[in-house]
Structure formats: structure tokens, C-alpha cells
Amino acid sequence: MFKKLIQESMGKSPWLFHINAGSCNGCDIELVSVLTPRYDAERLGFKLAGSPRHADIVVVTGPVTKQSLPRVLRAISQVPEPRCIVTMGSCPQSGNVFRGSYSVAGPLSKYVHVDVDVAGCAPKPEAVIDGLALATQILKEKRGQMK
Amino acid sequence: MTIVITALQYLGYVLIFPGFLFCFLAGMLLCGIDRKLVAKMQKRVGPPILQPFYDFFKLCGKETIIPASASKTTFLMAPLVGLAALVVIQLFIPVFSFSAFSGMADVIVILYLLLIPAMSIILGGAASGSPYAGVGLSREMVTIISCELPLVLVLLAVAKTVGSAMGTGLCFSLSDIAAYQAMNGSLITKLSMIPAAVAMLLIIPGETGNHPFDAAEAETEICEGLLAEYSGAPLGVFKLSHAIKMLTLTSLFVALFLGGLGTGIVALDGIILFLLCVVLTAVSISFVHAITARLKIEQIFKFYWTLVTGLALISLVLAWYGL
């Protein structure tokens, strides 16, 4: 029963950790706007965590520049299981307009398993909420698979 | 046989009311109500009231990572010690006329016991070895220093008021303060106690580390400071401790200023206490949270050592001259 409780709770309080991997700040602003009174993701339990150790969902924005790549991987590795990685905006998925630049190491999926992609440049807050909700479902499944 | 029954009774106090179970449920609900109210004041819907429970159980189900540079025992034990110490403080605070253990400590002791949870979080954070924890520790400690002076003045003012009314000169005992209020009505009705009560209301968010006095745990600047390296269940215990601390401080306020509202029936008193705590939380934590932005650490210090200390000092001087 306790396990069930935990699994249910897992779906109700996902905490986000946001990594800016060289983003233009467009997606970052949209992510923050998800927490504003207009969209208020907190009513779904979302919360921005300050440290990857607290997070359940890692949201990556930006095309993953060479400078940021080791830090991104480091921060992601420090998120405790179960965790879920969400790429936000086109950049981490493909590099977008920065693709082919000498300083871009992306896409992120070359290095880690990405669970959810939220496309858009930048995605609409509703789309972000959709993506995070999907990530939460995945999180719950992952928790169920944990022993 | 009677010993066994007494022991069971005391165990019941510790584990059920006003101990763990009460602390857990009431503290978490208080935290949830606080979050809901802040959201309301910010024109948001806010999380469900049960959100802190979800957060807690979720954290219980997460992996606990111990950093390589951390000292394991301190790192893992600190949250538990902090939680246990807080519950014991809650046991020492009388619930109106009912007091499980409040005959065992007085207000000065409470003042010092309140340092133990703070120390546990400081040591736990320091034990993780994180540089962010170093910054958080420094800020946490300065916040404690800031709150200490006005809190001392408030407690001394209360002790003086009750003491001179009871003819003993001074009275630090919480159960005596509760008994006095049960006979003569709440202390907040006295002129000299009003500034002290206001000061205490301002101290509560500082002691609990709530916004805007949360420079120590600023998640956007120093990655939650002392908690930066905590994950999983220990983090959940710290969150629980934070929630219980809100309950403890508000019920301390009730014990100091709003005593005498009890009915004598323990269960009912518990509910009244909780409702009063909710009101106090709404005023002193949620409302202050909603209308302010986070203060810098030296502003926190200045705020407490000027304005709040001034209020408490007025109260103390008024109490000294018997008003």
C-alpha cells in the first residue's frame, strides 16, 4: 500500500530542474511563465527545484553547446532515480538554427536517453504543461518498475 | 500495572497527540494551507492542500544519493535528529490547559531547543561538503542570530508580564503562563503585549525560514543552500521538519499570547489549536510571503535588529512599568 501511495504521489508532485544548455532564453522564459498565475503549474504539483538532487524532471533548453555539455551530463547524472529528461524547444532536439555550429555538441539524445520532446520555438506554455504531464506519467511508470 | 499504563499514556503523548501523528498531520496540512493561501493571494489556484503529503511520499520513493565528499552518518542522521527534536519541542508546548510534558521546560529552554533543529540542518548541510551549503549555512546562521534578539525580548516581556501579575517577579514556565491565561484571559488583550505579539508574528517566518526570510534556502541563487545535496527520504524529512516548525512556532505563539481559549477537552483543544495555528500562519507566513520579495541577508539582519527588536523592546519596557 505504501508503494502504491508513493507511486500515486510521484504523479502528483514532480519537481523540475531546469538546465540552460546555451539557450537563447526564449524557452527559459516560457518555462517560467508556466509557473505564473496564468498557467500556474503549481496546482499540478510542479515546482522548480534549485538543485538536481531534488528534481524528478530535468528540463533542458538550448542546443547543448560544447561548453555546457559536460555540465549538463553532470547535472543530469546527479538527479536521483526515477528521473525523466525533457527537452524543451527545438534546440536540444536537433540544434535548430545553431546546428552545425562549431560550438554546438548537440543534440542531447546523442548522450542521454531523452524521455519527452516538447517541440516549438519556443513552445507555448500549454505545450510545456502537456509535455510535463507526459513526463510525469513516464515518471510514474519508472517508479513502478523500481523495486 | 499502573506504571505500564502511565508509560503507555506517555508513549501515546509522544507518538500520537501532541507528538508525532499530530505534528505530521497538522504540520503538513498547515504547510499545504500556507501554499494554497499564498497562491490565492497571488491570484493563482495553487496546489491542493494535500500537496505537502504528496511531496513527502514522493521523496520517500526517490533514490538517496550520498555525495562522495559527505560524512555519511552525519548526513543521514541530521534530518532525523532535527525531526525528533522538533517533535519534542512540540510536546513541551502546552495545548491550552492540557500539557503533556510542558512542566519540564520553560521558555528559555524552548528558545535553546529551537536551535537544535536549526543546528541539525546546518550540520547536515555542512556534512555534505557542498560549497552552496557553505553559503547557506552562513546565511542560516545569520538568520538565527537575527531572530534571536527579538525573540529573547519577546519572551522576557511575556515572562515579566506574567511574573509581575502572579507576584513572583518573573515567570518563565510555560505551564504557569498557560495557567495564568486560563484564569485571566489571553495576554494579547494587554496593551504591553500587543507590540510583542506583532514582533512574534514577524519572527515566525524568520525562524521557519519562510519567504521573504529564506535567503538561506534561496533555490534560485544558491541551489537551496544547505539542502543542495540532499535527495530522497532525508530531504523529505527536512521538508517535514520545516512544516512542523511552522506548527511549533505558531503554537508557541498561541501558548504565549492566545492562551485561555481552550475548552478543557483535549481533542477539541487540539482542533482549536490547529485552527488558531492556521490563522496565524495565514497572517504571519502566507500574507508576508505574498506581499514581499526575498530580502538579502544583511537586510534580514537589519530588519530584525531594528524594527522587530524595537517592537519587542517597546513591549518589554511597557511590561517593565506594569502596563
Added chain:
Amino acid sequence: MSSVMNALSYQHFPIYAIMVLFLGAFLIVVFGGNRTARNILALLSITASLAFILALVKPVMWDGEIIAYWMGGRVPAGGYAIGIALEVDALSLFFALLVSVAVFVSGVYSIQYMRHDDNEREYYTLFLMLGGGVMGLVLSGDLFNMFIMVEILTFAAVALTAFRNTAKGALEAAFKYLVVGSIGSTCILVGTSMLYAQAHTLNLAQLAQVIPGNLNTATKVAFALLFVGFGTKAFIVPFHPLAADAHGAAPASISVMISGVLTKSGIYGIIRLTYFLFQTMNLGTMQFLLVFIGSLSMFVCVTMALAQHDFKRLLAFHSISQIGYVLTAVGLCTALGVSAGLYHAMNHTLFKGLLFLAAGAVLHETGTTDLGKLGGLSKKMPYTTVLFLIGAFSISGIPPFNGFASKWMIYQATYQKAVESGNIGFLLVTIIALVTSVLTLASFVKVSQSVFFGQLPRELENVKEVPFGMRFAMAIFALLCVLTGLFPNLVTTYITEPAARAVFSVAQYIGAMGFDASGVAAETAVSFAHVGVWEPISWLLILCIALLSVTIVAVASKYDRVSQCSGEAVDSKYELFYGGEAQEFSQVGGGDLFWGFKHNWRGYFDVMHRLHSGVVNDYALWAVVDLALVLLFSLIVL
């Protein structure tokens, strides 16, 4: 046979307790060439001294007997005391107890700690002379012997301060100490001779009988001189910078002696002077003097400590801060106050000894006490860390350790005094004491963060735990810290209350020596009613139950199922969360940890910084100014 029995009578124990230490010092000079012999001799003499003092506890403290001992049987003739006298009442014994415990633990610690130093023989000689000096001072029954002992202990302390003269600043610190210490000793000598000229006696009891009724300008001047002289020994403001230098330079075992023992001798002198010789403590102005100096020491030194970035200097300032507590409480002249002050004096010896030994352990293993260069030692030195934390919690007054019990009594006492005397100034003292306490906590948080927690610098990778002997010595202090904190009622009943009662029993003190005490008010009614409520045992019991239940729940819900770094494998998962930059060591500077606090007090800290110039001329000037002020004060109010 009877002479043997006679020699074993406890009447002789005080002189034995002093003499074994001096004898040990002498024998070590003669036979101390061999390390084993030296250690055995030192251990024997400190153990014997401790045993003699412990044997005196029952008759003197619990039965209330006052031992008057005339050396060589030279009892007073013609109403005047000529011979050398020892007079041991509960107060003397209380301090002797502290001295013997501190000397014992410090001696045990020294065996491992000083192993790698040269001149161990001289070290033990001076060490035992220092111990013997303080022991002689507190047990002595006449003023001139007190002066002699002050001289012995001062010079032993100066020599020991400069013992590691290769260390930076050791000679300078010793020189400063020598200069100002000599000023203090001279004051005591001049004061003593002025009193002798007036009263024609040097016996404390007889002085206490003669002086109070016959105050004139000369005795008033003598009072000021003696007060400043003993103040120098206690390092109260304005002599506190010396303590910082001396503690910083001396070996840790000597810091224990200086802070735990030597300062107590100053406090003892002041108590004897004010409560016994001049019996002026019932004057509000005298209470003001002591409480003022005490509060000033308390607050100034704790703020100075916050600004330090050397482990031992920081502890040194705290030492004076705690002495400020003691002086304040003693200056209240209430039964509770004196009892609280003595309790705190005892606790101070215990926890400050523990802290200095911990600092010594860190120095022993790492070779530095600079807070900026240390860090993360808790993984390397777990026992030292735990012991240090016990000491830090004790001095910061975290329940249930002993510092809390005594500080709490001091708050009660000051507040009670404020209420009883109607003087709102004492209320301020309560507030200062409470704030000082939390500032103390702050600076020990700083130490624990900068030394034992935080990140381990690469240079300290190979640090090991200290040897068992040192840990054992620290553990003794730690155990005593916990016990005296957990059983405050027993401690007050059996140790501090008899001593405090002795403070108010001037008549018995005089009478025990065979002088006429009719002119002196009999023992004041001493009430030790505690105003507050605090039951540490019950608290601990409940805490244990609570902790147990939390732990059971936690373990049951797989709280301990953690993932941690296994072996040497470097995985970024177990690294700390920060930018991952190349430098492996980033730490908030030890000196600036409490920036938010210091920023608001920058004016004050600037002034303090300028005042503590570190120039010995300035400190000598302070001593003279202090003397002038106390002189003026005593001439006006006495």
C-alpha cells in the same frame, strides 16, 4: 604509627596536592632524561594531585569543614598570623578541583601530543610548575603566597607560550604576555604590600577581619591594584588580546591550562578580593563594576572571535567571553548568580579544554590551525569531530550539554536580579548574555564548517586520526561535559552550591583561622531556588524515544537504502553539485562567513580592528588606563 596516620590525615592533603606537582617538576629535571621515566613521573604527580583534591571533596564540600593549615605548625601568635597558611574552604576546593582535573587531562594529552617536540623535559617541568602555581594560588591562605604563586604561574605560562619558539609569533606573544603579565604581577605585589602596611598582616582571613571596617585611601588604592592584577590573570577586557596571542602560539595542552586554569585563578582572586577581603559586593556600584566588565568581556570577545580566522585564536577569544559570563554572574552577588557563575566556570574549564584539545589534535595532524586552509576533516578524523562537536555544543549552550545548564542559570540570575533590584540595566545584561550565546554558536558553526565539514583540500588527503592517548584525554572532557549537563541538579547541589555558600560565609572563613569574626555579618541566607524548569534527563528520554521511533519508521520505509560511491570509481553522480569547474576547492572564506551580520556592524568592527593593533605598547597603555579607571572608581565609590 600515629605520625603516619597523622600524615595521612586529610588536613595535610592541600599541601600534598601542591607539593606533588612541584616535586614532580623537580624530579623531572633530575631524572627526566628518559621518556618513559618522564611520562611516569608526570602522570604520577598529576594523578596524585587529583587524588588528594578528590579526597578533600567530602569533608570540605559536603561536610562544610574549612581546613586551616599552618605550615610547620606556626599558628598565629599575639593575634597576628606570621606563618604560611593554607586555608581551604569549599570555594578554594572548587577551583582546586578544576585545576587538578584540567592538569590531569592536559597531562595525559601531552604524552602523545608533545611526542614530536624537542625539550620535552623542560616542557613537563614548566607544565607541572604552572599547575602547581595555580593550585598553590587557589589553596593559599595568605596574600603574599598568592603573589608568589602568581609569579610562578605567570613565568611558567610565558615560557610555555614561547615553547614552540620556531612557530611564527610565539616569541612575540610570549613577550607581550611577559610585559602585561608583569604589569599585573607588579600591581598585585604593590597592592599586597600596601595592604600589609595598613593591616600588618598578610593572612587572608585576618585581612578580611581588619580591612572592611578601616577603609582608607591606601587600602582603596590597594584594592584597585589587586583588582587590576587579578584581572590581568583572568584576561578580562582590556587584557583580552594577550590571551589571543598566547593561546594562538602555545601548544594546545598549554592553552587548556591557560584558558581553563590560569584565567580561573584570576576569577578566584577577584572573588577573594571583593567578597572576602573588602566585602564590598553588597554595594550596587561594585556589582556594577563586575557586571559591566563581565558583560563587556562577554560581548567584545565574542564579536572579536567572529572575526578570527585562526582556530586557536578564535577559541582564545571565546575563552575570555566565557570568563565574562562567569564574572557577570559572580558580580550579581546573589546566591543563584554566584552558583551559576561557578557552575559556568567549571563548565568553561571542561568544554574549553575539550575544544583546545580538539584544536591541538587538528594542529597535530595537519600542521595548521588556519581556518582557510582546513576543511572536510570529519571523514579523516571522525572521533575528533564528534568530540569537537560536543565541545562546540556545550560552549554554545545547546541543550542538554553543560554550557546550557550554566548559561540558563545565568540568565535566570540576571533576570531575577533585574526584577528584584528593579534595575532595568540588569535586563540588558540578560539580553547581552543571550545574544552572546547565539553569536558563540555562530562562530562554532564557522569552525565546524571550515575545519571539520566542507571540502577536503587536496593537501590534507593523507591526514589520519589522532592517537588513542589524545582521544582518551578529549573523551574525559567530553564525558564530563555531557554528565555535568545532564545532571545539573546534582552538580549544583554537590559542587557549586557548597562553593557558592562558601562565598557568602565570610565569617566562617575568618573564624576557621582562629580570628575574631564578630565584626562580620554571619552567613547570608542563601536560597538556591531555581526560577525556571528544565529536566534534561526527561528531555533526553523523550528525545530518545522520538528519535527511536523516527529511525524505526525511517528504516522500515527503506530510508537507509541509499546509493553511495563504491570504491575508487569516480562517478559524477556522487560528486558535489556545482559548476564542475577545474578548481576542486571552493570555500567561503572562514573569516567572512557571517558577512550579513558583519556588514551591518562594519562600523563597530572597524573600530575593533583599529583598537586591536597587536602592538605591545598599546596593550601596556590599556593596562595603565584600566588601572587608572579602576583606581578612580574605587576611590570614589568605596
Added chain:
Amino acid sequence: MDLPFVKEALHQLFSKSSCAMYPVVPSEAAPNYRGRIVYHPDRCLGCGMCERVCSGNAITRTVEHLPDDQGDKITLTFNLGSCTFCATCADFCSSHSIEFTGDYHMVATKEEDLLVSGSFIKAPRKKPAAPAAPAKAEACAAAEPAAEAPKPREDGKPVNDPAKCVYCTLCARKCPAGALTVDRAAKTWTLDEDKCVACGTCAEACPKNCIIM
């Protein structure tokens, strides 16, 4: 101390929240919102202009030669995970075959889910000299002079190669002087020589490189 939000906080405590309640209450994108791309292959000419103007390299055009001269199968794939939604492709598309809808819901667990693609078969171009088609010989002959590669004009003004031209009108749209008129239905390309400034924009813009300066 300045506390400007006291009144607001109290007021909002008792007023309705301004939250959009998104997942419960569905939300429409604003007019002209550029969301998910819908590609209409039936309208597409396969000119590849979109691919060239795409800044995010989100559009890929693959041409598959079908056997038996059935023509080319042209597939356009729009990777929404690389798109900046700038709508330049739609702007440039002469046949309006790229459409940006208001559908912002572009969430996927796999990268493939973010691909929008469509394909059409372009009929094989009539070979100018196809001996196998004598029925069209006359027509071929009529076209013969035009099939000759046009010579550059001496005055530097553009010349169109009708053999290559698909009449996509891009040159006319791009012409800063308004000198070009292209009628797609009538398949005519006319140059107003008085207006032409011989800047060369049309030649640059031409997806088929059929304008020669």
C-alpha cells in the same frame, strides 16, 4: 519599507483566480499562431524553395526516381523538432502547400513523432527530343527555338529560359522594381524593360536557375 502589494494580496485572496486551468479547460492558440505544420503535397510543385530558405534545416526534400518513367516521387519532411516556426517556408511557397496551424501540441516521446512529411509524384518531364513520341514532334518543333538556351542580353537585363521555368512567380515577387510579370496559368514570363534595373534579384531568387543575366 515599501509594501505595495498589501491591498492586492488581500483583494486577490477573495477574488477569482486568473488561472487558465489549461488541461481541464482546453485552450485555443491565438490567431495567426504558428503551430504544427501541415503540408499539402497535392499543391506542392517540388521547387525546394522551402528547403533553401529554412534557417533551422528542418525541411528535407528527397527525390526518388520511380522506375519506368513514372516520374519522381518527391518527399518533403518537416522536422518539428528542428523548426523555428518562422514561417519563411510558407511565405516563400508559391503554391501555398505549407500551412501553419494553431495546433501547439507538439509533444512526443520519440523523435519520429515530430516529423511531418508528405510526398507526391511529379509527372516525368516531357523530354524535349523524345524520338519515341512522334505524335508530339510538331509541338516539339514549335518549341525547338525556345528550347535553345537563351543568350544573355547585352544590356544586362534578365532573360528567361522557358524550358526550365516552372512559372513559380518568385522572381516577380522578388523584383524590387516591379518589372516582371509572370502569369502562371498562361505560362508567360514578361519583362517590362523600361522598369528593369538589371539588379539580378530575380536570377538569385529563381529556384530553377532559369534566369540568365
